[in-house]
Ligand SMILES: Cc1cc2nc3c(=O)[nH]c(=O)nc-3n(C[C@H](O)[C@H](O)[C@H](O)COP(=O)(O)O)c2cc1C
Ligand code: SF4
């Protein structure tokens with residue numbers, strides 16, 4: 001039971017459907033919560049130390065406790081599962097959605113009970129066709145068994161491909177049928193959320209933890225971890241490693257263990273240069289950070305972030321500036337256009353980076369990129385997309401300065417695997 | 422004009438929301454399923470049906486990657502151009518596809534068979550490079566298997 005979220009997921013690619021799920025003890029947490037008050041469920045989740053797995057690492061219990069309770073609270077209250085996974089390099093929620101959709105529904109039932117939500121949506125990325133099909137099937141099964149339709153209604157909303165929809169306030173606008181630009185905060189969604197009502201939004205992996213915490217208790221949950229934060233974490237590795245993949249491991253597993261043990265080390269002929277620890281919106285790490293436990297607190301302590309925990313490995317055969325260009329082109333394209341540093345700045349960043357790749361880079365451009373990295377940083381924009389774009393840019397400029405200079409001196413990109421367009 | 426079938430499918434989607442217009446993306450997806458893309462006239466009909474202005478609905482339709490405001494080929498090939506796929510050889514795969522189909526990103530073959538578009542990360546980065554052809558996902562691409570995949574889809 002050290003892989004509670006994924007241990008039962010079938011290896012033949014088929015989902016766990018309702019009969020098998022029930023045989024495996026599925027939906028048992030509902031009888032546990034039926035003997036508890038909603039507030040006690042929230043307190044238990046709070047005490048468990050579960051932190052949101054969507055990237056920011058906010059305490060789940062804290063967010064649940066922010067939802068107004070009692071007779072005066074506005075109704076209906078909404079619970080939303082954020083299944084819009086689109087952070088480049090991130091492929092963890094797909095596994096949970098396709099492999100065990102009922103686990104997510106059960107987690108949502110637990111959360112909805114705690115905050116007294118009566119309507120729930122699964123906001124799922126439009127490209128996840130198989131996940132959408134399986135979620136719809138699982139929701140249907142949960143209705144037919146009476147788990148849904150009593151106190152909670154649940155709908156699947158397939159989005160249509162836009163990264164910003166994963167930002168929780170943009171997500172609410174999208175769900176309301178508006179253009180998906182973020183809202184200003186405060187008010188925060190638990191106070192005034194979708195359609196103006198109290199709303200709780202959690203990531204897929206976060207919600208999948210809930211049934212297990214209820215079934216096995218806090219001590220068990222905390223003991224799963226070997227880091228500061230509790231539970232397990234789904235980590236992943238992509239890039240030129242021997243065995244790219246995703247694994248559910250104790251929270252606090254080091255980047256080195258992920259890279260060298262689980263991913264089998266670098267592929268023959270490739271050497272490690274750097275990595276992004278958790279998706280496109282995180283800082284580059286060099287070798288010196290590899291022994292950092294991958295959890296929210298340990299990474300914060302050294303001034304960086306774990307993000308989604310799915311790392312992207314840069315090797316010695318791939319141009320670091322080409323990689324930065326790929327990252328920043330993504331952010332430029334997915335900017336919703338609301339704030340100037342993001343809308344205008346990212347276009348310039350991408351343009352300058354591609355000039356380097358073409359061999360047209362100048363030394364003054366490096367200072368210009370550094371300026372953009374500052375302007376994109378926290379505090380100047382409506383949402384975290386821009387600071388996310390600034391993370392790899394600022395650290396890339398710091399760690400790969402000699403690579404920029406080499407592009408200038410050689411008047412071209414010295415790598416075979418680079419990106420022009 | 423929306424067909425009776427389209428209307429009934431949209432009506433079903435509307436039941437999922439407390440506000441009629443909130444189903445506008447679902448409504449666009451319904452008509453696109455029937456018609457392949459969303460023309461100006463279709464857009465107006467959907468806007469009327471869900472109760473919002475055509476201009477506002479266009480602002481939403483054009484916001485999304487998966488709503489097509491221009492005709493597309495029978496098979497829409499969407500190749501991931503995000504970071505892990507870039508590292509694993511996106512450029513070579515794209516060139517190979519462009520060569521095979523005789524079109525570049527953003528174009529449709531003259532016989533209306535294929536449209537080639539870029540897409541952000543498909544969430545299968547451990548099997549990069551990856552692409553989708555309509556609803557099906559293809560992973561672990563290389564220059565050899567990609568031509569085959571295009572032919573057999
Ligand atoms: C641009 C942007 C995109 C995001 N995309 C996602 C996403 O796809 N899935 C997700 O769970 N969180 C995403 N987030 C984070 C959400 O805003 C939110 O913090 C999260 O869903 C909260 O869930 P958690 O508390 O369970 O982590 C994104 C944030 C930003 C700024
Ligand atoms: S930071 Fe970028 S994506 Fe976020 S609100 Fe501003 S313009 Fe939109």
Ligand code: FES
Nearest residue numbers: 501506542543546
């Ligand atoms: S980067 Fe291509 S699938 Fe994730």
